[in-house]
Amino acid sequence: MSKDETLGEALRRQGVTRRGFLKFCAATASMMALPPSMVPAIAAALEKARRPSVIWLSFQECTGCIESLTRSHSPTVEGLIFDAISLDYQHALQAAAGSAAEAARETAMEENYGKYILIVDGSIPLANPGYSTIAGISNLAMLEETAKGAAAVVSMGSCAAFGGIPKAKPNPTGAVSVGDIIKDKPIINVPGCPPIPVVITGVLAHFLIFGTIPELDALGRPMAYYGQSIHDRCYRRPFYDKGKFANTFDDEGAKKGWCLYKLGCKGPTTYNACATTKWNDGTSFPIEAGHPCLGCSEPDFWDGGGFYKAISTPTEDIPKAAIYAVGAGAAAGLALGALNRAKRDKAVAEHVKTTIDDLEKGD
Ligand code: SF4
Ligand code: SF4
Structure with missing residues (x-):
């Protein structure tokens, strides 16, 4: 798939039928916690979406995050989403190694400056710049350099989002999170040890469809997946x-x-x-x-x-009366959650409609 090809064109070229495409859109809506009424709007937006460049850096990690994503079942929404992005650098998945791999990262940064999505898994060691280097570059230097041209940064897994297990006491490497280093870019935290595959792809799908970061909670996590306990x-x-x-x-x-x-x-x-x-x-x-x-x-x-x-x-x-009070509180909380979701769905529906109107005007 060339970068100029839209997702709709690429899927048709691969023999995906209209029905198959709509099924994919329904699955996308469901994994983004959007109502079925959003499917036609998502189909129209995805039809015209172009592949964003994605650079994925792995620092102090166990490869569990990428394992989680690749262990999903086939045929998958995840697979389609990966056809729909240009994954220009990812240690575990790319064929290139050594200087060719580093050249791929530099080219992707140069060609897509200001537009690419940077995904990071793993924490960043600060105690000794010699811990965890890639191509002789410290994790800290590579993160700072690559984040400069990113449109947004996705901290994948609890290590990148919060420091995770490397940061656990006594934290021998001085591990910190991405958000401890990068202060001037939008950051989406997708924690979990590892994160759930559909949560990873849901965040990417949101980017593809809306070109924006999703609504986040106080810890920078997408509300659609982390809004409830x-x-x-x-x-x-x-x-x-x-x-x-x-x-x-x-x-x-x-x-x-x-x-x-x-x-x-x-x-x-x-x-x-x-x-x-x-x-x-x-x-x-x-x-x-x-x-x-x-x-x-x-x-x-x-x-x-x-x-x-x-x-x-x-x-x-706890006395029974208090249990009933907790139950009533939980019911009120659930009702409030439903109300907030309805408001969010309405706002998203309006946003998608405007996006599609704009796209159609541009045709
Ligand atoms: S059940 Fe809890 S510990 Fe297990 S994966 Fe989910 S959030 Fe993590
Ligand atoms: S209901 Fe019990 S098992 Fe389920 S999340 Fe709550 S404490 Fe855990």
């Missing part, structure tokens, strides 16, 4: 509300699928989309497999006071 959407929540908890991993409560709060579940304080999008092509997520949430999409989760310790007093120790 795991606990808000957990299917074990009715047991929590009734005070029914598993106390060990093999007791009666565990066998009956009761709440994992007493086994250290961090779902109430963790914001991520695991309970809704799930993992492995929507098959399951850790709590569904019987393991408490570790809070991997929150800052400093590794140092957060013990993975298998309850975070505070469980509801079974």
Whole structure:
């Protein structure tokens, strides 16, 4: 696919039918948490979208983030999204190595200056410039140099977004996040250890469709995926509300699928989309497999006071009236969330309509 070819043209050239394309748009709408009524608008915008250049830098990381993305099932929305971007530099996926790889990064920066998307996974070591270098360039220098011409930076995974496991005590490399270094570019944090594949592609799809960064929360995370806690959407929540908890991993409560709060579940304080999008092509997520949430999409989760310790007093120790009050509060919160989503969907629908009107005027 050439860079001048639109996504619609490329998909037709690859033999994707109109029906297949609309199916792809419906999946895109769903992964961006947009209503089905948005599908025609998304189809029209994607039809005309051109591939943005993407430079992906990997620093102090375990390759889990890119593994997460590439372990998605086929045929995938993810695959189509990757056809729809120009991934000009990515260590694990590119064929070029050594000076040819560095030349690809420099060419992509030069040709797309001010327009490319920079994705970073891994933290940046500051304690010793000799830790973690690529082609003899320190991670810090490469990040600063590459961020200069980027339209926006995506911090992929908890290491890039918040420092992650390399920053955990005693932090021997002096690891910091991308946001600790880059202060003059829009930054989208996509935390998770690793992040969920559809969240990664959803952020890229937002760029393709709207050309803007999505609405973010106070920690710079896209609201569409990090706007609610795991606990808000957990299917074990009715047991929590009734005070029914598993106390060990093999007791009666565990066998009956009761709440994992007493086994250290961090779902109430963790914001991520695991309970809704799930993992492995929507098959399951850790709590569904019987393991408490570790809070991997929150800052400093590794140092957060013990993975298998309850975070505070469980509801079974709270008087019943207070449980009902919590339930009413949660219901009010859910209603407010629905109202906010409706407002956001309306604003997005208007934005897409204006974009398409503008595109059509330009034809
Ligand atoms: S505490 Fe954990 S297992 Fe229990 S309802 Fe909340 S998220 Fe689900
Ligand atoms: S359930 Fe919790 S620890 Fe597990 S992947 Fe989701 S946010 Fe991370």
